Amino acid sequence: MMALPTTPHLLQRLPSLVGRVQANAALAAFTWFRVGGAAEVLVRPADADDLATLLQDLPMDAPLTVIGAASNLIVRDGGITGVVVRLARGFGDVVTERDGVVAGAAALDANVAEHAAAAGLAGLEFLSGIPGSVGGAVAMNAGAYGGDVAGCLDWVEIVTSAGIARLAAPALHFAYRHASLPPGAVVVRARFHAQPGDPRMIASRMADIRISREATQPVRARTGGSTFRNPPDMKAWELIDASGCRGLRRGGAQVSEKHCNFLLNxxxxxxxxLEGLGEEVRRRVHAASGVTLEWEIKRIGIPAGRPEVVA
Structure with a gap:
């Protein structure tokens, strides 16, 4: 396995921070797939000000990667060069207001939905069906079960090398599974609008989403959510199924039998x-239908080793 390239004396060149800083930090345990190499340096900022200090004084030659819940992420086996930022404690608060919810970037989407439901606020139930955290949901305009972030976001707070700023939702120019954040921006907090609703109806809607997910998705497996984006007016899983990929394996990775737009460890x-299996699925789908699937799961870091053959 190839050695992880390093940035010269990176650890010693970082600013003094309140949060935890760790060299050669294993990342696999943070990802939902439970795979991947190490970070050259892993930083867990204490709060937004701590993050701002890091970004302001980060060496120009140091790559920066931000991860959240890592629910839709493959960290490649060779690891990640530079600084990896993981938002955790200090970024997980959820506060309900009269007509909305303010949540930190590390708050789980499902936790935001639960807080809204407990406060009798409707319109955010769809978040209970999205694996991951608020920061990632905003950055990719996550959506499911008839809702998406673009339809309920009021504002987002970001940190860049220039400091902390608040952007109104229109500034993100949302598109399907995409938000236009400023270069180098890290989402740290967001506000979602909601409206008073019948608590029983809200609870019923969330129960329906939970039952639907458990019936149709491999929610208890080591997976990463939807692997590929739905092409316009098509379903990715239908294209994958029609190309004969349901249950396809590569080494310890498998296309889910339950929902074939999910990869499993x-x-x-x-x-x-995992990545090699995904590319084989893309190849077979294109050969069968002429459609090129686009990854929804992010793949980051340096490859290492060789994948097993497809079976």
């Missing part, structure tokens, strides 16, 4: 297995 997969 069956227990011994590497990142190379």
């Amino acid at each position: 069956t227990g011994g997969a590497t990142s190379a297995d």
Whole structure:
């Protein structure tokens, strides 16, 4: 396995921070797939001011990568060069207001939905069906079950090398699974609008979403959510199924039998297995239909090793 390239004396060149800073930090345990290499340096800022200090004084030659809940992420086996920022404690608060919810970037989407439901606020139930955290949901305009972030976001707070700023939702120019954030921006907080509703109806809607997810998705497996974006007026899973990929394996990675737009780590997969299997699915779908699937899961870092053959 190839060694992780390093940035010269990076740890010593970082500013003094309140949060935790760790060299050669394993990342696999943070990802939902439970695979991947190490970060050259992992930083867990204490709060937005701590993050601002890091971004302001980050060496120009140091790459920066931000991860959240890592629910839709493959960290490649060779690891990640530079600084990896993981938002955790200090970024997880959820506060309900009369007509909305303010949540930190590390708050789980499902937790935001639960807080809204407890306060009798409707319109955010769809978040209970999205794996991951608020920061990632905003950055990719996450959506499911008839709702998306673009339809309920009021504003987002970001941190850049220039400091902390608040942007109104229109400034993000939302598109399907995409938000236009300023270069180098890290989402730290967001406000979602909601409206008073019948608590029983809200609870019923969230129960329906939970039942639907458990019936149709491999929610209890090591997976990463939807692997590919739906092409216009098509369903990715239908294209994958029609190309004969349901249950397809590569090493310890498998296309889910339950929902074939999900990849699984069956227990011994590497990142190379997962990414290689995804690329094989893309190849077979294109050969069968002429459609090129686009990854929805992010793949970051340096490849290492060779994937097993497709079976």
